Amino acid sequence: MPVSPPRPKGPPLNALRAFEAAARLGGIALAADELCVTPGAISQHIKTLEQWAGVKLFERRAHGVELTKAGRELAPDFTAAFDQMGLALHALRRARPQPAITIAALPCVAQLWLPRHLTAFRLAVPAVRLSVVALETPPHLKRELFDCSLFIRDPEETATGIVLARDEIFPVCAPAIAARLKNPADLSGEVLLHDAVWSGDWPLWAEAAGLASQGFSEGPRYSLYGLALEEAKSGAGVLMGHAGLVDAALARGELVRPFAESVATGKALVLDMPSRPAPSSQAARFCEFLVQNGAG
Amino acid sequence: MPVSPPRPKGPPLNALRAFEAAARLGGIALAADELCVTPGAISQHIKTLEQWAGVKLFERRAHGVELTKAGRELAPDFTAAFDQMGLALHALRRARPQPAITIAALPCVAQLWLPRHLTAFRLAVPAVRLSVVALETPPHLKRELFDCSLFIRDPEETATGIVLARDEIFPVCAPAIAARLKNPADLSGEVLLHDAVWSGDWPLWAEAAGLASQGFSEGPRYSLYGLALEEAKSGAGVLMGHAGLVDAALARGELVRPFAESVATGKALVLDMPSRPAPSSQAARFCEFLVQNGAG
DNA sequence: GCGTGACCTTAGTTTTTCTAACCCAGATTT
DNA sequence: AAATCTGGGTTAGAAAAACTAAGGTCACGC
Structure with a gap:
């Protein structure tokens, strides 16, 4: 009959949050991303929680973690609890004097x-x-x-997302460059500007325009699309334009569309809310x- | 259009817990007690939360805090969220290999x-x-x-509590002392032993036994009932016995009941569960x- | 076989949280 | 009206937690 520790310490809430995220997203790195910390932090949180609870929650594999049986059964409960917490937090934010x-x-x-x-x-x-x-x-x-x-x-x-506009892409460039582009094949001599995350844009368009996608991955990459756009304006090369993002520049005449070919990417500008x-x-x-x- | 802080920091969960407890229990000291920390810690947590949310949650009064309108409206949401969390935590604990x-x-x-x-x-x-x-x-x-x-x-x-036994009280003492106690009035010459938290026991019984409760608050106080019981066994005086707590000693003959008068305290031994x-x-x-x- | 991707571990630093000791204001007593 | 008591606030410093960074491991794919 151990009249043990004065009072069992409360649960480590931050560790619970880390576990919930890792379980829901199916990976430590993903959870780290969502919570804006390094994977190491998540890993430690989960270890802390496992120790506190006395239950193994994740099976560590070389290629990612996997929930144990216990973890799989418990995760939804915590997701529900944090969802509820999220509701309360939204209410809290709405209560501010001048809500933004x-x-x-x-x-x-x-x-x-x-x-x-x-x-x-x-x-x-x-x-x-x-x-x-x-x-x-x-x-x-x-x-x-x-x-x-x-x-x-x-x-x-x-x-719950609402589609505001389907995403379409087409080449855009400064007027001076457009002057020497009669048809898509002329692109072979031009510098193609790429966005770092949308690296598939040029090959996708090239294929739709009937060109071999060969060579359409070459050229400078920019981590921000806005940066690439500025470069295009100043004549650095031809950019793959996304309809919603370039139309202001087109309207102002800073950029022009040398070709009519436009391709739907299958994505869209999506508005989402809680x-x-x-x-x-x-x-x-x-x-x-x-x-x-x-x-x- | 401030493209402000990289990513708004997540809510301070521990501060939320502190707020919830303080709101539910209606006081900082009480919350501190429940969470096993000092009131200062709770106070700081609440300040942190108010700052994070940009909302005053409590009105500080000299004699205790009071929820603001916003606090009053928000508190139930957080209570619900933490209740849900509690359910998940119970499930987690139950998942241990050898649950205790x-x-x-x-x-x-x-x-x-x-x-x-x-x-x-x-x-x-x-x-x-x-x-x-x-x-x-x-x-x-x-x-x-x-x-x-x-x-x-x-x-x-x-x-949800279940009553296991109604609480009854009656004097108990070592056999040697009982020998000189013929009726309740004889108690006036005896040392009365008191439990610190049940200081009302003797006056309550005295009144029921038809004695003036005068003088029944005198005598040594013990912070643990078990301690008082040991003292009674060794003849230090007469203790007000609680039925469920002294019957083992009565059965062993270490203590005896000098009088038949027994009084119900209105309380009971209550078993409760989640x-x-x-x-x-x-x-x-x-x-x-x-x-x-x-x-x- | 070597690079790659995803994760773990550890040590050390930064941040948060807690306590202890003090101060305050309004009730309650004396 | 003064003293006391009660419930809180405040602060500096100590303790604990969380985080990062750097290095290591294992399995997979080319």
Whole structure:
């Protein structure tokens, strides 16, 4: 009858969060990414939790971790608990004196697509406070405190996402370069500008345009699409343009389309929001505004 | 359009727990007690949370804190979330390789009432692992990871508690002292032994026995009932006995009841368990065992 | 067979959290 | 009206936790 430790210590909440993320996403690296820490931190959290609970939660394999039976059975409970917590947190954020709308967006969307719409919305609703966070990967809206997200992605992968515009691509370049491009085959002599994450754009288009995709992966890569766009404007080469991201530059004449060929990538500009958007909130109004006006 | 901080930091979970406890219990000191930290820590947590959320949650008054409107509206959401988390944690604990039954009990119950029953249960279920934690105040079974609790308390104050035995009190003392006690009035010349937390016992009994409660608060106080019991056995004075706690000593003849008068205190030995006890678990079996055999 | 990808481990640093000791204001007593 | 008591706030420093960075391991694919 060990009248043991004075009082069993409370559970390590951060470790639970780490476990939940790792279990849901199926990997330590992915969880680390979601929680914005290094994989080592997640690994340690999980070890702490396993020790605290006295249960092995993950099977460590060389090529990734796998949930044990216990882990597989327990994970949904924790997911449910953190979902509930997320609801409470959203409520908390909404209670602020002057609630701001926080938008998560792909950097290029934030830079090239959003500004117009933010300006228009501010005209319609003057007192609103908006802030934008640029992220490479879409956040979990139930967990992270964003009011909505705007990403170019496969529309299938979200349950609640709304397609604002299908993604289409076509080459764009400065007028001076366009002057010497009569047809797609002329591209062989030109510098092709690439976005680091959309490296498949040029081969995809080339194939659709009836060219061998051979050689379409060569050329400078930019980690930000906005950067590549600036380079294109200043005549550094030909960029694969995404409709929604280049139309402002096209309208201003800074860039032109040398060819008519346009290819759908299968992705789309997707607006997503937490499954239970605060009704009648400014965030809901903003999303509605985008749906009405965002296609343009 | 501030493309501000890289990624808004996740919510401080420990601060949320502190807030939830303080809101539910209605005070910082109480929350500190539940979470086993100093009030200063809770206070800081709440400040951190208020800062993170940008919302005042508590109104600081000189004589205790009070929830603000926002706090009052938000608290139930967090309570729900932590309840859910508690369920998940219980499931986690149950998943251990050899699950142990952890019992929370009042120190005197752990010392004077439980041992017999633990022994009996071990006979019935040999392989079981039991551990006992002595606590002054009943734990929140939804939060703290006990499988059941055994406290002498008002049965009304629990929703799920099961009364094992009504609490009755009567004087007990060593046989040598009993020899000179013919009727209650003889107590006036005796040393009365008191338990620190049950200081009302003697006056209550005295009144029921038709004596003026005058003078029944005098005498040595012991912070542990078990200590007072030992003193009574060795002839230090007359103790107010609680039926369930002294019957073993009575059976062994170490103590005797000089008078027949017995008074119900309105409290009872209450067995409580988490609202959703694991069906078919060892913990459930133990509780059932106590209900069957615990009255004796 | 060698590179690669995904993860683990460890040591050391940074950050958070906690405590201890003190101060305050309003109630409650004296 | 003064003293006390109660429930909290504040602060510096100590303790504990979390995080990062760097190096290591194992399996897979080319």
